[in-house]
Amino acid sequence: MKATTTWTQGISSVITDNRGHETIVDLPEAKGGQDLGPTAFELCLMSYSGCVNTIFNIVSKKMRFEFTALEVDAIGHQKDGAATFTDVEVELRVESEASDEKIESCLQKTLKMCPVGVLFHQAGVNTTYKIMRLQNA
DSSP states (O other): OOOOEEEEEEEEEEEOOOSSOOEEEOOOOGGTTTTSSSHHHHOOOOOHHHHHHHHHHHHHHHHTOSSSSSEEEEEOOOOOSSOSSSSSEEEEEEOSSSSSHHHHHHHHHHHHHHHEEEEEHTTOOOEEEEEEOOOOO
């Protein structure tokens, strides 16, 4: 696995995963950027949210339950002026006929397998989780 970042203009850069996917990172205008994309720090939190969503999807299939909607918020906090995240709240919202126990079990398995979450944990970031049910449309 490899990521390559190429400066483009101002403070913005393009990051590629060398599989043909790319994203722009920049700073908000208030910090001297042009706000062309998320900051690299925001991208870390976005990656955590995306990883939980992806792994939950994989684990739910193995557990043989379906969902019709899935949303994951990751909310990062920096206490006492810390340079990085000190706490992250993960809120999983799911629409499913599965029992609360099955969804909870799936989330717990997801959290053990999510590589981005493991990185956050190893870095000492305190992470809390909440499951909410989405209403059937």
